[in-house]
Amino acid sequence: MDDFIAARSQMALSLGFHIIFSCIGMVMPFFMATSHYLWLRTKNPVYINITKAWSKGVAIFFATGAVSGTVLSFELGLLWPKFMEHAGPIFGMPFSLEGTAFFIEAIALGFFLYGWNRFHPWFHWFTGIVVGVSGLASGILVVSANGWMNSPSGFDYLNGQYLNIDPIKALFNDAWFSQALHMSIAAFVATGFAVAGIHAYMILRKRDVRFHLTAFKIAVVYASIAAILQPLSGDHSAKDVAHRQPAKLAAMEAHFKTGKRVPLIIGGLPDAQNEKVDYAIEIPGGLSFMINGDWNSEIKGLDQFAEQDRPPVLITHIAFQIMVGLGMFMMLLGIFYLFVVWKKKRWIEQKWLLWLFTAATPMGFIAVEAGWTVTEVGRQPWIIYGIMRTADAVTPMPGIAYSFYLYTAVYISLSVIVTFLLYRQIKMVGKLYGTSDANT
Amino acid sequence: MLYVVIFYLWVAILFYLLFAGADFGAGIIELLTSKKNRNKTKRTMYRAIGPIWEANHMWLIITVVILFVGFPKIYSAMSVYLHIPLTIMLFGIIARGTAFTFRHYDAVEDEMQLLYSRIFELSSFVTPLFLGIIAGSSVSGHIDPNANTFVDAYIYSWLNWFSVAVGLFTVAICGFLAAIYLIGEVADEHEKSRFIQKAKMMNIAAVICGSIVFMAAYAENIPLADWMFGNTVGISAISAATVSLILLWYFLYKGKTRILRVLAGFQVLMILGAATFRHLPNIIILKGGSYLSLIEHSGQEKAINALGWALLIGSVFILPALFYLIYSFQKNSVRASL
Numbered sequence: 206m207d208d209f210i211a212a213r214s215q216m217a218l219s220l221g222f223h224i225i226f227s228c229i230g231m232v233m234p235f236f237m238a239t240s241h242y243l244w245l246r247t248k249n250p251v252y253i254n255i256t257k258a259w260s261k262g263v264a265i266f267f268a269t270g271a272v273s274g275t276v277l278s279f280e281l282g283l284l285w286p287k288f289m290e291h292a293g294p295i296f297g298m299p300f301s302l303e304g305t306a307f308f309i310e311a312i313a314l315g316f317f318l319y320g321w322n323r324f325h326p327w328f329h330w331f332t333g334i335v336v337g338v339s340g341l342a343s344g345i346l347v348v349s350a351n352g353w354m355n356s357p358s359g360f361d362y363l364n365g366q367y368l369n370i371d372p373i374k375a376l377f378n379d380a381w382f383s384q385a386l387h388m389s390i391a392a393f394v395a396t397g398f399a400v401a402g403i404h405a406y407m408i409l410r411k412r413d414v415r416f417h418l419t420a421f422k423i424a425v426v427y428a429s430i431a432a433i434l435q436p437l438s439g440d441h442s443a444k445d446v447a448h449r450q451p452a453k454l455a456a457m458e459a460h461f462k463t464g465k466r467v468p469l470i471i472g473g474l475p476d477a478q479n480e481k482v483d484y485a486i487e488i489p490g491g492l493s494f495m496i497n498g499d500w501n502s503e504i505k506g507l508d509q510f511a512e513q514d515r516p517p518v519l520i521t522h523i524a525f526q527i528m529v530g531l532g533m534f535m536m537l538l539g540i541f542y543l544f545v546v547w548k549k550k551r552w553i554e555q556k557w558l559l560w561l562f563t564a565a566t567p568m569g570f571i572a573v574e575a576g577w578t579v580t581e582v583g584r585q586p587w588i589i590y591g592i593m594r595t596a597d598a599v600t601p602m603p604g605i606a607y608s609f610y611l612y613t614a615v616y617i618s619l620s621v622i623v624t625f626l627l628y629r630q631i632k633m634v635g636k637l638y639g640t641s642d643a644n645t
Numbered sequence: 646m647l648y649v650v651i652f653y654l655w656v657a658i659l660f661y662l663l664f665a666g667a668d669f670g671a672g673i674i675e676l677l678t679s680k681k682n683r684n685k686t687k688r689t690m691y692r693a694i695g696p697i698w699e700a701n702h703m704w705l706i707i708t709v710v711i712l713f714v715g716f717p718k719i720y721s722a723m724s725v726y727l728h729i730p731l732t733i734m735l736f737g738i739i740a741r742g743t744a745f746t747f748r749h750y751d752a753v754e755d756e757m758q759l760l761y762s763r764i765f766e767l768s769s770f771v772t773p774l775f776l777g778i779i780a781g782s783s784v785s786g787h788i789d790p791n792a793n794t795f796v797d798a799y800i801y802s803w804l805n806w807f808s809v810a811v812g813l814f815t816v817a818i819c820g821f822l823a824a825i826y827l828i829g830e831v832a833d834e835h836e837k838s839r840f841i842q843k844a845k846m847m848n849i850a851a852v853i854c855g856s857i858v859f860m861a862a863y864a865e866n867i868p869l870a871d872w873m874f875g876n877t878v879g880i881s882a883i884s885a886a887t888v889s890l891i892l893l894w895y896f897l898y899k900g901k902t903r904i905l906r907v908l909a910g911f912q913v914l915m916i917l918g919a920a921t922f923r924h925l926p927n928i929i930i931l932k933g934g935s936y937l938s939l940i941e942h943s944g945q946e947k948a949i950n951a952l953g954w955a956l957l958i959g960s961v962f963i964l965p966a967l968f969y970l971i972y973s974f975q976k977n978s979v980r981a982s983l
Contacts, residue, residue, distance in 0.1 A: 268746035282724030294948030297714025305959030311699035
């Protein structure tokens with residue numbers, strides 16, 4: 206394996222692994238806080254059981270996310286030393302603030318996990334909120350750093366020199382808001398559907414139905430609302446990308462030739478060599494309308510960019526289709542669920558509805574991974590858009606392929622163990638929380 | 646502001662060594678504990694370390710962020726030439742962090758516990774070993790930017806007697822810190838004497854490893870003796886460490902836990918101070934005597950200023966919360982062990 210490809214694969218693997226754990230770490234505290242709040246208000250023991258069961262999952266996911274995040278902060282340098290040498294001081298602001306946010310999160314988590322019966326109940330509840338808020342802040346900050354790679358700002362680039370650094374301007378780069386918003390909502394969608402799906406499946410299996418039904422109801426409300434909001438944020442993101450990174454938008458849409466009344470392409474298999482898309486459904490003028498609000502407006506195609514400056518079309522387009530497709534499905538499911546709750550309450554326990562949610566368990570996370578593929582592959586061949594090429598940033602050390610194999614082995618084993626632990630936690634719910642004794 | 650940032654870097658390294666070091670050490674102590682007493686030690690560890698476990702490891706993140714934001718050339722040089730030990734250390738961190746938590750949160754207690762424990766104990770040894778190797782390598786003068794072969798550039802940069810000796814010394818220090826810390830976490834006299842025994846053992850190990858570091862430095866022409874003893878600050882720090890060592894043994898016999906902790910922390914402070922005072926701000930010493938300096942090779946002023954403010958503001962939030970966390974769980978820990 207070529208060192209450059211190995212370095213890119215290792216980075217993709219590490220990010221793809223970490224993102225799952227950070228989403229859960231960002232969102233689960235809010236689910237826990239909701240259930241915890243209901244316990245403190247109603248003193249119904251099912252709520253404290255759910256809170257405690259979830260908190261164990263969070264501890265497992267947080268530990269894994271913390272180490273994989275630590276690894277990433279080193280990997281940036283281990284794999285891309287030239288990039289970090291120049292970018293570090295410029296886009297360091299979000300990372301230094303994130304250091305604080307993450308630290309606070311770890312402290313608050315210590316209070317929350319070990320603080321049962323030690324503190325005033327509402328202080329203890331509040332530490333759970335702090336975990337969530339600082340986790341969310343960490344996520345937003347890291348995404349802002351990624352936004353800077355897509356939309357570099359806060360410096361002047363003259364003859365290969367990075368001058369007049371302004372870290373604050375780099376922090377609030379043009380991409381930060383749309384990316385951070387889209388990612389934060391995505392974390393709620395992905396975690397919400399995953400949690401709701403697991404509990405839905407347990408209801409179908411008729412295990413501890415009251416426990417799982419209550420947990421399902423909390424998660425599904427977050428998931429549905431987030432899934433309905435997400436397409437709006439997606440629309441904003443697409444317009445933003447069209448404006449900042451037209452090459453990325455063109456790759457997402459497999460749009461080869463600049464022109465007016467550009468169709469929106471749904472599905473299809475892009476053929477970059479012959480600059481056409483096979484087997485696609487086309488909505489005439491759809492893309493022009495989506496981006497500019499005018500069916501006849503012009504959209505830049507890939508032909509506007511030199512061959513060596515074009516992102517890989519096939520991967521970007523397919524990943525984008527997967528993300529949008531799953532997003533739409535979850536949005537419909539979300540709307541439908543809220544309608545059901547509102548109109549036909551008894552439907553909640555219908556088998557087919559629970560099966561739909563069970564099927565949706567992995568969808569949010571698949572969409573998150575696909576979305577990051579769009580962002581990252583769509584930015585290629587640049588590591589800093591328009592400034593530094595990814596190939597120029599890679600470490601001079603040979604043999605990165607072996608490092609990639611090792612990381613792959615480690616992350617696969619970790620995924621297996623985490624899944625196994627989660628399975629055991631869920632299997633033991635009946636034993637651990639079967640009684641109504643709240644203090645066990 | 647540059648000096649503020651350098652101060653934070655130094656403090657973050659010190660705190661990582663003290664707090665995460667005690668964590669690593671706990672695993673080392675567990676490794677050295679007989680099977681019979683292992684479960685007891687494990688329980689003590691959870692009570693004592695569990696709540697602050699994640700927070701202790703944040704100091705490493707702070708260190709890395711300061712390096713790549715404030716001193717990108719230094720971060721990039723370390724990343725390239727110390728790629729292999731850094732990667733091994735990272736695998737150690739992954740293994741430890743997850744095994745510790747998995748062991749505690751596995752809903753079923755069965756033979757998996759043994760697997761988690763083995764991984765935890767082994768990685769508790771490997772991680773500080775490689776941390777020490779990385780620290781030793783950065784000042785050993787073995788990093789050679791002009792190297793032509795893979796082995797010269799990426800292996801001998803860290804695989805040398807001096808670096809390995811520093812690694813072993815770090816392991817001993819961690820074990821020592823953990824034993825001292827754990828003495829104060831148990832009320833049972835028998836348990837206490839077991840940790841006192843371990844503390845003595847690790848202290849002797851540290852002194853032996855420390856001597857090996859000096860011998861290796863001498864053999865490899867690293868002016869360590871000059872850094873340590875060639876200036877008044879170094880000499881005073883070493884003398885203070887020696888005096889505190891004698892006091893420490895005295896209080897070990899007495900079993901005074903608070904004073905012991907202060908003395909152990911003080912010793913590490915003095916050793917790190919003596920080891921770094923003379924060659925700071927030169928944090929990386931390359932082959933041929935050239936160096937990378939925290940002052941000459943720092944980032945642009947505006948980046949340093951922003952970083953400095955972020956750290957200052959960050960500590961306003963972090964330190965009180967961290968202090969309260971440690972305080973609230975300390976208060977109850979010994980009582981809970983009864």
